Amino acid sequence: MSLKSRLTLRLVLVLPMVVALMFAPAGSFRFWQGWVFVGIFVVFNAVFVAYFYRRDPQLLERRLKNKEPRREQRQFKMLWVPLWVGSLVLPGLDYRFRWSAALLGGVPVWLTGVSLVIILIAWLLVLYVLRFNSFASAIVQVEAGQKVITNGPYRVVRHPMYSGFVLMILATPGALGSYVAFVPALLLIPVLVFRLRDEERVLRQELPGYAEYCKHTRFRLLPSIF
Numbered sequence: 001m002s003l004k005s006r007l008t009l010r011l012v013l014v015l016p017m018v019v020a021l022m023f024a025p026a027g028s029f030r031f032w033q034g035w036v037f038v039g040i041f042v043v044f045n046a047v048f049v050a051y052f053y054r055r056d057p058q059l060l061e062r063r064l065k066n067k068e069p070r071r072e073q074r075q076f077k078m079l080w081v082p083l084w085v086g087s088l089v090l091p092g093l094d095y096r097f098r099w100s101a102a103l104l105g106g107v108p109v110w111l112t113g114v115s116l117v118i119i120l121i122a123w124l125l126v127l128y129v130l131r132f133n134s135f136a137s138a139i140v141q142v143e144a145g146q147k148v149i150t151n152g153p154y155r156v157v158r159h160p161m162y163s164g165f166v167l168m169i170l171a172t173p174g175a176l177g178s179y180v181a182f183v184p185a186l187l188l189i190p191v192l193v194f195r196l197r198d199e200e201r202v203l204r205q206e207l208p209g210y211a212e213y214c215k216h217t218r219f220r221l222l223p224s225i226f
Contacts, residue, residue, distance in 0.1 A: 003057055006064055007049055015042065021085060022176070025092030033112055033177045034092065040116065044123040052130065059130060062137035072198040073140050079191045086184035087169070091176035100179040107177040115174030122167035129153050129161040136161060140199045142206040148213045158213070158220050159196055166192065166221060196220060 001009075018041065022034040052059050068074050093099070100106050130136055132152040135143060153160035169188050173181035200220075203210040220226055 003060060003064075004053070007053070007060065010064065011045065011049075018088065021088040022092045025089050026095040027092075028096070031092060031095045033175060034095075036116060037119075037172075037175055040119060040123070044127070048127060048130075051127070056134050059134045059136065062135065065137055065139045068139050070140055070198065070202070073195065076191065076195045076198070079194075080188065083184045083188050083191060087172055087181055087188065088176075090181040090184065091173065091178035094178040094180050100177070104179055107174060107179060111174050112177055115171040118171035119168055119175055122164045122171065125153070125164035125167070126161055129164065133161075140195070140202055142202065146207060148207060148209040150213055150217070155217065156219075156223055158200070158217050162192060162196055163221050193221075 015038075019034075019038060022038070023029060023031060026034065049060065068077065098106075129152070132154060133149045135146045135149075137143070153163075157163055166189060169185050169192070173179065173185050200214075204214070
């Protein structure tokens with residue numbers, strides 16, 4: 001199957017799944033925060049595919065991989081997937097049953113707006129990072145010809161794409177108008193750190209120059225913090 005066909009198939013499968021996970025629990029298509037969230041998801045994925053399909057199709061090939069060769073990364077997926085699903089399902093249930101409204105008076109529109117802006121910034125950061133690292137595969141592995149990236153955002157932290165993911169994770173509950181969705185969202189952070197640490201073990205062992213890079217770029221996700 002061609003790259004274009006596989007990209008189209010993934011969109012056809014993933015988009016209805018995301019819509020179903022949010023709107024079926026909500027019991028209504030009037031869940032406006034969900035529509036804005038889906039709109040951002042569609043637009044940025046379209047931009048991502050259109051840009052890299054012309055500029056770096058090999059990156060898209062790597063982003064389509066999903067069979068993890070390492071046991072640790074399969075364990076990561078077992079933790080990540082249910083929490084990610086929960087972070088999308090809970091806002092819909094919250095919209096239906098008004099849990100956040102009962103607990104704290106509901107998520108104000110301004111907080112939803114700020115959260116959506118943060119998600120936009122996070123998507124832009126991820127796209128910016130991918131411009132510098134063609135080997136940013138969806139699975140943890142070192143490929144032939146891979147080199148340590150030290151320029152652009154990689155001068156600031158060692159895993160800038162994960163920094164973008166953290167921003168998305170933390171902003172999603174507010175963007176979807178749900179305080180209760182912070183529970184799975186916050187649990188996703190240590191799971192992501194688990195993946196990050198295992199990835200670093202692989203890179204230190206198998207990617208020449210990575211251990212030296214770690215000495216010069218000390219922080220993984222947040223400058224001066226972690």
